[in-house]
Every structure is written in structure tokens, then in C-alpha cells.
Amino acid sequence: MGHSSSAHGENYINCEKGLWSWLTTVDHKRIGLMYMITVMFFFFVGGVMALLLRLELFAPNTVQGVGQVLKNGDVYNQVLTYHGAIMVFMVIVPGIPAILGNFFLPIHLGAKDVAFPKINLASWYCFMFGAALAIATFFTHKIDTGWTFYTPYSIRTGTSTVLMVLGAFVMGMSSVLTGLNFIVTVHKLRAPGMTMHRMPLFVWALYSTAILQMLATPVLAITLLLLAAEKLFGVGIFDPALGGDPVLFQHFFWFYSHPAVYIMILPAMGVVSELIAAFSRKVIFGYTAIAYSSLGIAAVSFFVWGHHMFVSGQSATAGIIFSFITMLVGVPTAIKMFNWVATIYKGSVSFDSPMLFALGFLFLFAIGGVTGIMLAVLPIDVHFHDTYFVVAHFHYVMVGGTLMALMGGFYYWFPKMFGKMFSETLARLSFVFIFIGFNVTFFPQFILGAMGMPRRYFDYIPNYEALNKISTVGSWLILTGFLIGLYAIVQGIRKGEKAPMNPWGAKTLEWQTSSPPPHFNFDVEPVVTAGPYEYR
Amino acid sequence: MSTDNITHTHSAHVSHHFKDATQEYDSGKQGIWLFMVTEILMFGAVLVGYGIFHHLYPAMFSEGAKQLDWKLGFINTLVLIFSSFTMAISIQLIQRNQIKKAAMALAVTILCGAIFMVIKYFEWTHKFHMGFYPGRFLDMAKTHAEHANLGMYFGFYYCMTGLHGLHVLIGMGLITWLLIRTIRGDFHSQYWIPVEGVGIFWHIVDLIWIFLFPLLYLVG
Amino acid sequence: MAANNHKHDPNVLHPHISPTSMYLKVAAALFGLTILTVVAHQFHHQLGAFASLVAFGIAAVKATLVLLYFMHLKDDNNMNRAIFASGFFFLIVLLLFSVVDIATRVTEVSPL
Numbered sequence: 001m002g003h004s005s006s007a008h009g010e011n012y013i014n015c016e017k018g019l020w021s022w023l024t025t026v027d028h029k030r031i032g033l034m035y036m037i038t039v040m041f042f043f044f045v046g047g048v049m050a051l052l053l054r055l056e057l058f059a060p061n062t063v064q065g066v067g068q069v070l071k072n073g074d075v076y077n078q079v080l081t082y083h084g085a086i087m088v089f090m091v092i093v094p095g096i097p098a099i100l101g102n103f104f105l106p107i108h109l110g111a112k113d114v115a116f117p118k119i120n121l122a123s124w125y126c127f128m129f130g131a132a133l134a135i136a137t138f139f140t141h142k143i144d145t146g147w148t149f150y151t152p153y154s155i156r157t158g159t160s161t162v163l164m165v166l167g168a169f170v171m172g173m174s175s176v177l178t179g180l181n182f183i184v185t186v187h188k189l190r191a192p193g194m195t196m197h198r199m200p201l202f203v204w205a206l207y208s209t210a211i212l213q214m215l216a217t218p219v220l221a222i223t224l225l226l227l228a229a230e231k232l233f234g235v236g237i238f239d240p241a242l243g244g245d246p247v248l249f250q251h252f253f254w255f256y257s258h259p260a261v262y263i264m265i266l267p268a269m270g271v272v273s274e275l276i277a278a279f280s281r282k283v284i285f286g287y288t289a290i291a292y293s294s295l296g297i298a299a300v301s302f303f304v305w306g307h308h309m310f311v312s313g314q315s316a317t318a319g320i321i322f323s324f325i326t327m328l329v330g331v332p333t334a335i336k337m338f339n340w341v342a343t344i345y346k347g348s349v350s351f352d353s354p355m356l357f358a359l360g361f362l363f364l365f366a367i368g369g370v371t372g373i374m375l376a377v378l379p380i381d382v383h384f385h386d387t388y389f390v391v392a393h394f395h396y397v398m399v400g401g402t403l404m405a406l407m408g409g410f411y412y413w414f415p416k417m418f419g420k421m422f423s424e425t426l427a428r429l430s431f432v433f434i435f436i437g438f439n440v441t442f443f444p445q446f447i448l449g450a451m452g453m454p455r456r457y458f459d460y461i462p463n464y465e466a467l468n469k470i471s472t473v474g475s476w477l478i479l480t481g482f483l484i485g486l487y488a489i490v491q492g493i494r495k496g497e498k499a500p501m502n503p504w505g506a507k508t509l510e511w512q513t514s515s516p517p518p519h520f521n522f523d524v525e526p527v528v529t530a531g532p533y534e535y536r
Numbered sequence: 537m538s539t540d541n542i543t544h545t546h547s548a549h550v551s552h553h554f555k556d557a558t559q560e561y562d563s564g565k566q567g568i569w570l571f572m573v574t575e576i577l578m579f580g581a582v583l584v585g586y587g588i589f590h591h592l593y594p595a596m597f598s599e600g601a602k603q604l605d606w607k608l609g610f611i612n613t614l615v616l617i618f619s620s621f622t623m624a625i626s627i628q629l630i631q632r633n634q635i636k637k638a639a640m641a642l643a644v645t646i647l648c649g650a651i652f653m654v655i656k657y658f659e660w661t662h663k664f665h666m667g668f669y670p671g672r673f674l675d676m677a678k679t680h681a682e683h684a685n686l687g688m689y690f691g692f693y694y695c696m697t698g699l700h701g702l703h704v705l706i707g708m709g710l711i712t713w714l715l716i717r718t719i720r721g722d723f724h725s726q727y728w729i730p731v732e733g734v735g736i737f738w739h740i741v742d743l744i745w746i747f748l749f750p751l752l753y754l755v756g
Numbered sequence: 757m758a759a760n761n762h763k764h765d766p767n768v769l770h771p772h773i774s775p776t777s778m779y780l781k782v783a784a785a786l787f788g789l790t791i792l793t794v795v796a797h798q799f800h801h802q803l804g805a806f807a808s809l810v811a812f813g814i815a816a817v818k819a820t821l822v823l824l825y826f827m828h829l830k831d832d833n834n835m836n837r838a839i840f841a842s843g844f845f846f847l848i849v850l851l852l853f854s855v856v857d858i859a860t861r862v863t864e865v866s867p868l
Contacts, residue, residue: 111553112552112553113552113553114553115553115563115567116563116564116567117551117553119567176571176574180567180570180571181567183566183570184563184566184567184570187563187566187835188559188562188563188566189553189554189559189563214570214573214574215573215577215842215843215846217574218573218574218575218576218577218578218581219577219578219581219850221574221578222577222578222579222581222582222699223581225695225699226582226585226695229670229691229694229695230671233669233670233671233673233691233694234670234671234672234673234687234691235670235671235687235688235690235691235692235694235695236670236671236672236685236687236688236691237585237589237688237691237692237695239671239672241672242671242672242684242685242687242688242691243589243592243593243596243685243688244589244688245588245589245858247857247861248585248588248854248858251850251853251854251857252581252585252850252854255581255850302846302849303849303853305853306853306857313861314857314861315856315857315858315859315860315861316860317856317857317860318853318856318857318860318861321853321856322853520552520553547767547768550767555766556766556767557766557767557768557769558766558767558769559766561769562833565832565836566835566836566839569832569836569839569840570839572840572843573839573840573842573843574843576840576843576844576847577843577846577847580843580844580847580850581847581850583847584847584850584851584854587851588851588854588855588858592858606794606797610790610794613790614787614790617783617786617787617790618783620783620786620822620826621779621780621782621783621786621826623826624779624825624826625776625779628773628774628776628779631771631773632773725769726768726769728771735826735827736827739822739823739826739827740827742822742826743819743822743823746815746818746819746822747812747815747819749790749793749815750793750808750811750812750814750815754793754794754797754800754807754808754811755808
């Protein structure tokens with residue numbers, strides 16, 4: 001196809017200049033980059049919180065003051081809350097869909113933009129406004145409820161619950177608008193020949209995610225509004241003093257927040273499908289199975305939320321039902337794992353840095369997933385609940401899964417996004433530090449949890465000291481890894497070699513347009529005649 | 537392809553990223569329906585809570601409902617249904633290029649929304665005056681409440697009607713925007729998707745009230 | 757080419773325009789049903805447990821009328837119908853599982 005405008009060197013970055021042109025852009029690629037910058041900033045803030053927590057837990061506070069980093073337990077609770085809330089609502093939920101999804105979903109489909117470009121921009125402003133509300137609590141009464149805002153504590157506490165939940169509400173709207181855009185774009189804006197079964201698996205994953213965003217987020221929205229009303233006007237719905245039910249709050253909360261776990265992980269699975277196909281130089285094994293297992297995971301996710309509530313006072317009957325259904329999640333997830341491994345099998349695998357992150361994902365997600373099945377078993381969960389075992393489990397899924405995929409996807413698409421190459425050596429080095437650091441940090445927490453160390457505590461008995469020290473050292477390794485990664489990115493943008501159109505030899509549509517893409521993605525609308533992974 | 541001007545005085549305007557007017561219209565329509573699903577789930581979740589607690593405390597809910605004046609709820613239902621009718625008819629008028637009549641219909645819709653809100657305002661202030669505050673703020677002595685947790689009923693009452701009223705206000709704002717654009721001549725037989733979108737939103741607001749009326753005023 | 761292809765030109769919209777009489781009939785039906793709801797409410801002592809059933813039955817009929825005729829789901833495509841129905845489906849899921857918990861919780865722990 002022709003390259004008239006790109007031949008002149010015009011692309012989406014240099015077609016308009018000035019900050020104003022960015023703040024008013026409706027170009028999905030630019031909006032993706034704006035999300036990237038903001039999410040990276042919040043990741044930095046949330047990361048600093050995590051480092052502080054680990055620093056505090058480096059040693060028990062045996063003698064008054066010794067080993068104590070934070071002022072007191074209240075400060076620890078606040079840092080813990082902000083770490084959780086920032087990482088969930090501002091980093092991992094928007095992460096892959098809003099950055100990589102915004103940038104690549106329309107290009108993957110051969111479209112010029114998402115269906116509603118203005119709404120796409122509005123979703124970024126919603127996100128910023130919601131984030132501002134949430135951050136504002138930091139300067140009023142710092143919130144200490146944990147990111148789950150459980151009643152009755154969140155109602156009784158004197159901290160800024162209302163402001164915080166309104167922030168989460170507005171960010172939820174941003175999430176809904178992104179999901180709405182993606183669904184309509186997938187349904188209506190595919191290029192000629194781009195059938196549903198020729199869409200890249202990343203798009204399938206984003207599509208399933210978008211369905212979850214549409215169906216689950218409204219329930220969180222109303223739950224948070226009711227919580228705010230409860231705090232302000234004492235309406236009584238979640239208040240036992242008036243016959244209300246705090247456990248009902250948990251039902252409503254997890255009706256969103258369990259699907260939200262898949263809002264976080266499904267896009268990561270989509271990225272990994274792309275990476276594994278591209279770097280194995282092979283038609284992906286079981287395309288249909290991977291595509292529909294995304295929808296399967298999305299569907300099952302609505303029936304399992306009660307497994308977060310096994311010790312909440314929910315009835316044993318409900319617990320048993322939720323426990324059994326939860327194990328079903330393992331089926332579509334395992335289908336994906338086996339298909340990825342089968343794709344790698346006898347492929348011409350090249351271990352470029354994105355692939356390293358994909359393999360890291362497979363390894364860490366396998367551990368996170370299998371421990372998830374353990375926790376799904378009701379009696380085992382009753383034992384492990386609120387211990388570091390759970391902390392380790394969900395960090396293996398959220399960080400080991402989502403962040404690994406985000407990093408891998410980011411390196412993979414970096415040449416397309418910026419038209420430059422990054423230093424492969426630095427990227428690999430960052431992988432080594434993040435991967436090793438991650439395991440050093442979180443593997444000991446499985447053991448700590450099994451030993452009975454409770455989560456969310458400011459202090460611990462001396463028996464847990466050695467493993468906590470190892471864990472804290474690991475957090476520094478992760479920090480090093482991300483700093484190296486950041487340096488690789490900045491250096492790549494500033495001094496990187498010019499990227500070719502298709503540095504990895506991949507087959508999806510984004511590699512058939514120039515790097516970086518022109519303003520409307522393609523100079524000539526592509527006509528699709530084959531599937532996305534037609535490697536020989 | 538350029539012949540629409542011969543038979544149609546207006547041609548659809550198509551944004552840059554759509555192929556044709558049909559694609560743009562279908563996309564817009566689907567987007568609106570998706571958004572309506574979020575509205576249904578949002579209101580629906582409160583209804584789920586209402587259903588559960590109504591089942592647990594039927595006598596208390598019955599006592600609460602007796603405190604409301606069903607006549608006002610009845611009038612408001614009729615007002616909203618009428619506004620839904622004028623909203624629906626405005627789209628049909630625009631599709632038939634009867635722009636002036638359409639603008640009138642939209643103006644009547646806004647007026648109906650305002651009447652609804654005024655009645656709602658008097659209902660609320662009257663309740664406040666009687667001491668029927670939500671939840672734990674309910675004045676037990678002044679209201680002579682039989683059930684100690686009557687406040688929960690009013691918690692639901694204020695949350696549901698408040699959220700609904702907020703939607704009426706948002707809808708009125710959106711319809712005012714439509715009215716301005718209609719008078720300006722933006723809409724015609726080939727372009728009316730914003731009117732239809734806001735219309736569907738307005739009907740959802742009506743739809744929710746259709747359920748709120750028996751739920752809040754007529755139970756027990 | 758214009759005259760023949762006109763009907764298939766994707767740049768010309770052909771909305772399904774319902775006659776004004778249809779809107780009037782639906783509005784009249786909605787008014788009537790609202791009055792019926794109130795009339796039925798006057799007999800709620802006689803109706804007993806059926807009173808709320810009647811009220812919600814009528815509300816459901818009214819909602820269906822609004823959906824089909826005012827919101828034109830009658831003339832819409834199946835995708836939009838399915839999208840709208842999905843909302844109700846997941847509401848039922850939310851209700852069902854919450855009720856399973858609350859209905860069994862008390863009987864398990866309460867001695868009464």
C-alpha cells in the first residue's frame with residue numbers, strides 16, 4: 001500500500017504541535033500516550049508507597065523506635081490504602097486498555113479511530129478529574145480504609161471516605177466510556193475483510209474486558225454512591241444499627257471488583273498472545289479457543305465474587321456455591337496457558353526482550369493462578385485468609401501478570417509508538433532485575449502467609465524477620481529494574497535509531513503502516529484477506 | 537453517490553472516521569444502548585437492595601410508604617409519561633423535517649421535567665418538615681415512628697428519588713442543548729442521532745420512575 | 757445509477773418513521789395503566805399478597821410499551837436488544853447470589 005503522507009515524514013506526533021494540540025486531541029494514539037504519561041506517574045507514586053511499606057517491614061519494631069520507619073500504625077494504614085487504591089484504580093485497571101488498547105485497537109482493526117473520539121478524550125479527562133479527587137484526600141484527612149472501603153469502618157472513620165469514593169466513581173465513568181468505545185469500535189469499525197475471527201487476540205481480550213467494564217462498573221458506581229450517602233446522611237442500608245447489612249456492601253463491592261480482577265488480567269493475556277505468536281514465528285495454536293476463553297473468563301467472573309467473602313459472615317451455603325464456581329475459572333485460564341505453550345512448542349522462538357516478559361508472564365501467572373485455585377477451596381481459604389499468602393497470590397497475578405505483560409507489550413510496540421528503537425541490552429537488563437526482584441519479594445510472602453503472618457499489619461513478631469528482610473531487598477531489585485526500564489525508554493525516545501516499519505516481522509495490521517503511524521493510521525484503508533498470525 | 541441533494545434537501549454529515557452515514561448512525565445507536573445498560577445496572581443495584589430489605593422488613597416499608605402521598609407520585613408519573621411522549625414525538629417530527637414543531641415538543645419536555653422536579657421539591661421539603669430525615673437522622677419523636685429502623689425506608693426513598701431526580705436534571709440540561717441546536721437548524725431528516733440518544737436516555741429515566749412509583753408509594 | 761441505487765446508498769438514512777397515531781395510542785395506554793395501578797391500589801386490602809404482584813405486573817407492561825414503541829426497540833436490531841437484555845440478566849445474577857447468602861445466613865446461625 002502507498003505511503004504518501006508518511007513519505008513526507010508526517011506522522012501523528014508531528015502533525016500538530018504544542019501542548020494545546022495534545023490537550024484537545026481526539027486522536028486515539030495521542031490519547032493513548034496521554035494515558036501512558038499519567039499512568040506512569042501514578043505508578044511511580046504507588047510504587048513509592050509500596051517501597052515505604054516494605055521498608056517499614058524490613059525489621060520488627062522490637063525496641064521502641066528501632067526498625068520503625070513510618071511514624072505510627074495510622075501512617076502505615078494510610079500508606080497501605082493509597083498504595084492499593086492508586087495501583088488498582090489508577091494503574092492496573094486503566095493500564096493496558098487505556099494505553100496500549102487505545103493506541104492499537106483501532107489500528108488492529110484497520111480503523112481510523114475509535115467509534116467516539118470525543119468521548120475517548122472525555123474519558124481521559126474523567127480519569128484525571130477522578131484522580132484529582134482521590135489525590136485531594138491526601139491533603140485533607142488521609143484515608144485509611146484500605147482500597148476496598150469496607151463498611152462499617154469506612155462510615156465510622158473520620159477520614160475523607162466521601163471524596164475518595166467520588167474519585168473512584170468518576171474514574172469508573174472513565175473506564176465505562178473506554179469500554180463503550182471499544183465495544184462499538186469492534187462491532188462497527190472493522191476494515192473490509194476484518195471478520196471477528198480475523199481480529200488479533202489482543203482485540204478479543206480488550207473486547208471481553210470492555211464487556212466487563214460495561215456490566216460491572218455501574219454496580220461499583222452505585223455502591224460507592226450509597227457508601228457516600230451512608231457516610232453523609234446515614235441512610236442505613238449498610239448500617240446494622242438500622243437493620244442494614246454491611247455484608248451486602250461486600251456483595252455489591254465484589255460484584256464489580258471480582259470482574260475488575262479480570263479487567264486487569266484479560267488485556268494482559270491479550271498482549272501475551274500477541275507476543276508469543278510474534279516471537280515464535282508460528283500460527284498461534286488454538287486461535288478460537290484463546291479468543292472464546294477470554295469471553296468465557298469474562299462470563300464466569302460474574303458468578304464467583306463471594307470467594308472474597310469466605311470469612312466475612314456470608315452464609316456457608318453461599319460460600320460453598322461460590323467455592324465450586326470459582327474453580328471453573330481455572331478452565332478457560334488453563335486453555336489459554338496450554339495454547340500459549342503449544343504455540344511456543346517447535347516454533348522458531350527468538351528471545352527478544354518483549355518475549356522475555358511474555359515468558360516471565362507465563363511463569364509468574366502460572367504460580368499466581370495455581371495459588372488462586374488453592375484459595376478458591378473454601379477450607380484452605382479460611383486458613384489462609386488475610387495472611388500474606390493472599391498478598392503473594394494477587395501480586396503474582398497483578399504484578400507478575402499484568403505489569404509483566406504491560407512492560408512486554410510496551411517494548412514490543414515501542415518502535416511503532418515512537419518510531420525509534422530502544423536499547424535491547426537495557427531492556428533485557430530491566431527484565432532480569434524485575435523478574436528476579438519480583439520473585440525475591442513475593443515468594444517469601446507465600447511462606448510467611450503459610451506461617452500465619454497476617455496482612456495489613458504495621459509490625460510482626462521476630463519469627464518472621466528473615467523472610468521479611470529478603471522480601472524488602474527484593475523490592476529494591478524491582479525498583480532497580482523499573483529505573484533501568486525507564487532509562488531505556490527515555491534514551492530510546494531521545495537517541496534511539498529510527499525504527500523500521502516492522503522490526504519484529506509480525507503479521508498484525510499495525511506493522512503494515514509506517515512507524516510512527518500517520519494521523520489517520522493508514523494512508524490507504526487496508527483490506528484484510530487473512531488471519532492475524534499467518535506465519536510460515 | 538452525490539445525488540442525495542436531488543431528492544433530499546439535506547444530506548447527512550459524516551465524521552472523518554466513519555465510512556458512511558449508516559455506519560455512523562448504527563455506531564451511535566449502539567453506543568447509546570450500551571450506556572443505557574450501565575444506567576439499568578446502576579439503578580437496578582439499588583432496587584436489588586430495596587427488594588432484599590423490603591422482604592426482611594415488610595411492615596416497616598409499609599409504614600414508610602403510608603407516609604408518602606401517592607397522589608403526588610401519581611401526578612408525577614403522568615407528567616413524566618407525557619414528557620416521554622413529547623420527547624418521542626420530537627424525534628419523529630425531526631425525521632419528517634418539521635423543525636418548529638419539534639422544537640415545541642422539546643420545550644414541552646423540558647417544562648414537564650421542571651414540573652416533575654418542583655413537585656419532587658415540595659414532597660421532599662414536606663418530609664423534612666415532618667422530621668422524616670433519612671436513616672439515623674429520622675426524628676423518632678416527631679414522626680411517632682412505629683418501627684425503630686423506619687429511617688432505612690427513607691434512606692432508600694431519598695437515595696432512589698434523589699438519584700432519579702439528578703437524572704431528570706441532567707436530562708433537562710441535555711434537552712435544552714438539543715433545543716438550542718434544533719432552533720439553530722442542526723437537525724433534519726438525515727441527522728438526528730443526538731436527539732434520539734438523549735431521547736432514549738429520557739425514556740430510561742421515565743422507565744425507572746414507572747417502577748419507583750409502585751415501589752415507593754404503593755407497597756404494603 | 758443514482759435513481760436505482762438510491763435505496764442502497766449507505767449515505768442516505770431511511771429511518772422507520774412511526775405514525776403520530778401510534779405515539780398517541782401508546783401514551784393513552786400508559787396513562788390508562790397508571791390510573792389502573794392507582795385503582796388497583798384502592799383494593800389492596802382485598803387483593804392481599806397479590807397487590808404488589810398486580811402493581812409490578814402493570815409496571816412491567818408499561819415499561820415494555822415504553823421500550824418497544826418510544827425507544828423503538830421493536831424496530832431495532834437484535835444486537836441492541838441483546839445489549840439491553842444483558843443488563844437485566846446480570847441484575848438477576850446480583851440479586852440471586854445476594855439472596856442465597858442472606859436467606860441462608862440467618863437460619864444457619866440463629867437458634868430461632
